[in-house]
Amino acid sequence: IRTNLHIVLCASPVGTLLRTRCRKYPGLISNCSIDCFHRWPTDALKAVVDSYLVDVNLLSYVGSTSFSGTAAMTRASKTSRESSEFDVVRLKSAICKSLSDMYTSTLVDSDKMLMDLQFHNYITPTHFLESASMFTFLLTERSSEIKVSKDKLASGLAKLVQAREGVEMMRASLREKRAVCAQSQKECENLLVEIVSERRLVDEQRKQIDTDSHRIAEEELKFKIIATNADADIEAALPALHKAMIEVENLDKAALSELKAYKAPPKLVEMVLAAVMILFRQPTDWNTAKKFVGDNDFLTNVKNFDKDNVSALVINNIKGYVNIVDFSSEAVTVVSRAAGALCTWVHAIYTYASLAIEIAPKRAALKIAEESLFKKQEALKEAQEEFYGVTNKIKVLKEKYDTSITEKNRLKADADEIKKLLDRADSLVTGLTGEDDRWKKSLKQYDIELSTCIGNALMAAAFFAYAGPFDSRYRHDLVQQWLGTIRQQTIPLQEQFSLKEFCCKTSKTLNRHLAGLPGDDFSAENACIATQSRRFPLCIDPQGQAKRWISTNYGETLIITDFSDLNVFREIEHGITFGLPVL
Secondary structure (H helix, E strand, C coil): CCCCCCCCCCCCCCCCHHHHHHHHCCHHHHCCCCCCCCCCCHHHHHHHHHHHCCCCCCHHHHCCCCCCCHHHHHHHCCCHHHHHHHHHHHHHHHHHHHHHHHHHHHHHHHHHHHHHHCCCCCCCHHHHHHHHHHHHHHHHHHHHHHHHHHHHHHHHHHHHHHHHHHHHHHHHHHHHHHHHHHHHHHHHHHHHHHHHHHHHHHHHHHHHHHHHHHHHHHHHHHHHHHHHHHHHHHHHHHHHHHHHHHHHHCCCHHHHHHHHCCCCCCHHHHHHHHHHHHHCCCCCCHHHHHHHHHCCCHHHHHHCCCHHHCCHHHHHHHHHHHCCCCCCHHHHHHHCHHHHHHHHHHHHHHHHHHHHHHCHHHHHHHHHHHHHHHHHHHHHHHHHHHHHHHHHHHHHHHHHHHHHHHHHHHHHHHHHHHHHHHHHHHHHHHHHHHHHHHHHHHHHHHHHHHHCHHHHHHHHHHHHHHHCCCCHHHHHHHHHHHHHHHHHCCCCCCCCCCHHHHHCCHHHHHHHHHCCCCCCHHHHHHHHHHHHCCCCCCCCCCCCHHHHHHHHHHHHHCECCCCCCCCHHHHHHHHHHHCCCEC
16 A cells, blocks of 8 residues: 555645645655646647647638748648648647747736736646637637638628629610610600690790780779879869859959959959969059959950969969968958959969879879870780680690690600619619628628638637736737737738627627726726636626626626625525526
């Protein structure tokens, strides 16, 4: 038993536990063979990675992965098969070298972070094994997704080509039918243009005649209003004038002799005769007035006085007499009946002449309007006679137009039906053309993603294995070193690598942001590590961001508990039993 029994004790030098045990149990030092395991050498790392790559078919990536330098020249001298095998060997060597270098660089940065921040980050070989395992998993999964999407897209593109050919055949058939319909419609339209052109001329004449008739009717109405107003003003003065002429008719020579008998006439009589002399444009002294009244034709002159042509100056001179209070027929008749009759006549002539002067512009305008109205009525009459002459022509055109429009509608209905079919075909072809271009670009993008899948998988595996404990500054430095390592090995890599773009869809990133996770790249990378890493994530969450995100993401199904809770194990058991998330 003593010969065959082997007891192996494994202890970690981290912390004070090993030292405490050695003090309590000195036999661990005096009776044991101590073997210290240090960091793995580079050759061991490469050998481990090589064992992980045994089941990975790297030959399928050689066609899309290019190498430069001596390897390219060496391939040129080999056969195709030998060249592919050589590329697989070199690619496997580059992958092993990249994984080991990324592991080494992480160890260096962990030591640097310890010196700068006094923060321990223990990178063990388990992390390296996890990175190698994660690389093979991501490479297989992501390349399979890309190939499936590419095959679906290629199949859809082939269907689009077949659909385009079928649409082109349908378009050719519709084009022939449309040409026949277009020719028939063109012949009908030429006939309609002639008919509509002639009818338009007739309609314009009708419209012009209607406009002229309406305008002349309005002018005729205005003319009647002006004439009525002028006549009304004159009619207002005629009763007084008729009354005065009746009194003048009643005068005789005996009554006039009474006026000639005055040697020194009364003042009112003198004023009346002076006003009469002014109307007749004679001197107003008494002797002249007495002679003028004594003339045998005096009454005739009074009766035939030209009342329509009294000047404004005479009216203005008479106004001084008419406005005198005592200058009235009643007051003057008391002194002399003949002078009273003449006083009434003077008042009537003054009123009539004043109104005549006032309405003189109206009469002039009325005369001009009457002449203009007469000319327009004559022009309208000629236009109406011309219009009546073309009315019969309109009837003939109407019959011809109705016949042609019926034919046009029939042809148009056929053309519209054919046009609908052609529009649908054009829309389908145009839509298919857009999809064709977009899908071809997508195929090229899938080829690029497939060619850079190895480099991207290496970066993502390193992220999942090492990047979690590092803050944004140290993580950025690590990423730059890893990118340089992969490019140094001439492994194709995305130009601007992003973990969230490689591992997560845009919709997932958006949902995380809506669930309360900050939208910066650092938080997005942490979310990818927490959700897609194959090991259990430990979220150090001083600000509660991860807690809010997880609570919002799982909602009411999430069980939240704490180790201070007496029912904590019961809550965990409940979650495990019913498959519910526990925080």
